[in-house]
Amino acid sequence: MGPQSADDPQQRPAYPDPNPLAVFLNFPYDERFRKLYLGYIAGLCSFGLAPRTTLEIPGGERRLDRIAALIRSCRYSIHDLSRVELDLRRPRTPRFNMPFELGMTVMAAMEHPARHTWFVFESDAPRIQKSLSDLGGTDVYIHNGTLEGLFRELCNALVREKRRPTVGQMMKVYAALEASCGGIMRRAGSHTPFGARVFVDLVVSANEAVMLRSS
């Protein structure tokens, strides 16, 4: 275990130039989030962006360093806090990963505001005022837990200079992605879409659906 105090700023790695297409997606990896998970991939690819997640990071030592490096490599991040709740499986604990990664991102953005922009998404406005009151004064995008709401809020958060996607176009990309998901999972031998290999294949699929749908 390494030291947990703040290290010498001179020793810290330089903040790299972030990938202008990359969006760090911070959301829960569980079946109840599947629709919004595919929705985020479809929506962000419709904006010409590439979602990245910690699903791509292998387990083991230095995971925290790798998460920090992934966040710094992304120009944007979206933190969906709609499922920050008590995990009813024993031991019953709150799900801290998402707010923790949001905190890491906020610090990175505060130190280098020109290199990172973050967004918070939620399904319920009053809940976030209670669960994370430190975000008071920050715009939170409320999607109401629906695909239409998610795509609407993505359009409120992001705008393309050219080729602006509509909610209808994003729904079509989502439908194609949902149709391809089963095949991708079977090929990866996975029972869940929340796997590293399945995730990267889904991003490529969504991008191809955007290309075909816009041609």
Added chain:
Amino acid sequence: MRKPVVIRTPFPTTEEVARMMGVSPARTKEIQAMVAAIVKHQREQEAAAGKAVKNGGSAKRRRSAAKARVS
């Protein structure tokens, strides 16, 4: 509500995204073929649905409408 962030980067191609995500060119081609088939099927369904609406709805809908008129 703050102003939306303007994205000025050009749309990446599927091959560029696949490279970024570490997906092999062979797998990328497989995915492209699969998605092409899905989108083609979707377009056919959309065209069929559009045609049905133009012709006054589906056959089933026309039959039930006719039945309702008779009764």
